[in-house]
Amino acid sequence: MSRLKLQQICKYYDATTALASGDLLLESGEIHVLIGANGSGKSTLCKVVAGSVRPDGGLFELNGKPVTLFGPKAARDMGICLFYQELSLANSLSVAQNINLYHLPTHAGGLVDEAELARRAEHYIDKFRKVVGENFSADTPVTKLRPDQKQLVEIMKTLASEAEILIFDEPTSALDRSQVDCFFSILRELKEEGRSIIFISHRMDEIFDIADRITVIRDGTTVSSRPINETDQATIIRDMIGEQHETAAQISVSPHDQMANAEICLKAEALGGTQLRNVGFSLARGEILGLGGLHGQGQSTLLRTLFGAKRLTTGTLELNGRLVHPASPRAAIKLGFSYVSGDRVRDGVITGRSIMENVSPIHFLKDRKFLAFPSVLSRVIEPALASLNTKYTSLGASISSLSGGNQQKVVIARWLTNPPDILLLDDPTKGIDLSAKSELFALVRKLADEGMAIILYSSEDSELLAHSDRILVFNNGSVSRELVGEDKTRFNLYQAAYSGAK
């Protein structure tokens, strides 16, 4: 009898399916790895197990008995505890208090038993003593810790729950090698004690190091589950992609050969900063350079750094043969950069103001305009909107009255009034409809053909493969592989993204 048995678990958020048919069999004394592409549903499945997401259907059996979980507390009472990827620490409390957060030891009267709290905290800190690094003690407030130390505290807190089923959702993203080794030796001890561990990681080497069994999820459905010694990297990646996708990756006609004698306009060498390590590339006019890899590996950071919105600490940036150092978006815009963010609510849309006001800022800046007469402005703004097929009633209408796709078009039109040399696209199609997406990419290709240099990051791998001439795969802040021409396939993209620097 399995310790935990999930069958055909499904979960819907309005029209989107987060999980279509999630299956999972978890044995006692097993380390079970879950893997799948971004948004495949593995985090949702974990949250179902931990009781923080209520499934819309399916079978959930714990030790052979069907159960329904009413929240994470109920799950913990049944011996299930989840390590949260986005961390769930109380920042102003100490390390010791955070470790004990799930089970505060109390005296009879309900007061916290400080001595017991300290003893328990020390017990878990001891396990990591060699790798916690400097300025770390039981009394340190969590807010003063480094990111890797915070992650260790979250791990200790999860361990301190003493749960029988422990779920770790990307617990090692901020840890270094020795910390990971220490953590893995603890996981093996737990396994020996007969506890069950669900482990999510994107690092192939780690997975083959620790897993007993690996289950692959694709598009919300469990597609395979194999013992680790009966599988290999290529098989896993093929499972993640799915056979039908294998040939779907489009290869543009020998794009890089054309680029070989093209005019290089941007050259970056050894760029460094928070989240960026030794990034170098060159970008030619007319080229669409794709940035690939897992979420948050530095792609967006690179774009924001080029645009002057994040600080560049080391490295050189050469624009048309001239060294530049954009210190603010304003400076970057004057140099010829432009930036379109997928998070248009945060970075793009001037909320509640008219379409005209939303399109005009770059025109004002680049043409040094002070007067803003609508009749004059509309002559600049209307063609920009028209080139994107933007649907709107009048320039005076509020941008909030438009659909997401049209709002994004308005934001992009802002840059087309005074075309930039370099267009930085930071996941530009996030949350917009399919027709707007294809219109947008058609425009991007047209701009490239007209000589604009474009860097595109997309969280959708198929977009990236279809629309970029060349792809830089990011891994932990640096470029791990460049995919050009025939190499630009989904398989290679996944392999580079998941198995790290080669």
Place this chain on the structure above:
Amino acid sequence: MTIMQPTNPQDSRSSIIVYFKNPLLVAFILIVLLLIAGETLSPGFASMEQILRLLIVAALLGIVAAGQNLVILGGREGIDLSVGGVVSLSAVLAGNVMDGNNANIIAAILVCLAAGGLVGLINGVGVTIFGIPPLVMTLGMLGVLQGLLVVIRQGIPSGLAAPALANFVSKPFLLNLPGILWLWIAVGLLMAFLLMRTSLGYKIYAIGSNENAAYMAGVPVKRVRVMLFALSSMFAALAGICILGYAGTSFANVGDSYMLSSIIAVVLGGTPLSGGKGGYTGTMAGAFLLILMQSILTTLSIGESGRQVVFGITLLFLLLFYGRSKALRG
């Protein structure tokens, strides 16, 4: 109080409110209603002469509120609590520089605008460079200015308005209207032009609506915000000079009431404290509406303290609606 109905698309569902969505329209309706009420309570209240008198007082408030309006439009909890202090400072400075002599008017105006600009610059730098919340920064500045005035003047009236200034404020100047009203009209036209026909105006609304998006679109957010605080203090300084002309001489606390009333005028006029929308035309109506209310309260023999209570309650009431519109947006 349908005035505060925000012009939010989400709100347009509530049926009656649709017609009252335009704060300007509501303010004008209320103005007419209050005039009728005043006339009923005390015949002669709505006479041309009396309305002119009220308009002069409203103009003084309206000029202060112009600056307040700009700071509030710029968003990020933008508010200028130091305007009252600047009004007093400017009135005292102007009175002492002029000393009853027409020849000194230009010098007085320059000194006052410079002093106001400096105060606003300090406010702006404190808010943008040092990250002090506007509420705290300008409240601190108000304290400094009030203290300074008490130390210098010990509460004794000082300085004398030049006769030309006094005439400009209260005597007919052009088309039977006093100069101060023409000045107010000029301020109104200037504000409308600035906000609706210049890129600076667009930038003000942009940083008030979504500061980060404005920054990413190359708007020099800090520079614009410093400018708003500087303009606010300069408008207050201008009002201070006019108040000297209105009163003849100046007290250290002559501007005190303008802090609260300038904010109410702006909010009454349809600019929410969250910034990013609204405009000065509404504020002008708001200023006149407020002065009308004040006058009616006086007619009802409610004293200064009673009026302050009513104003305070009015502001709280308006903010209640403002808070609701914010919750809806979130």
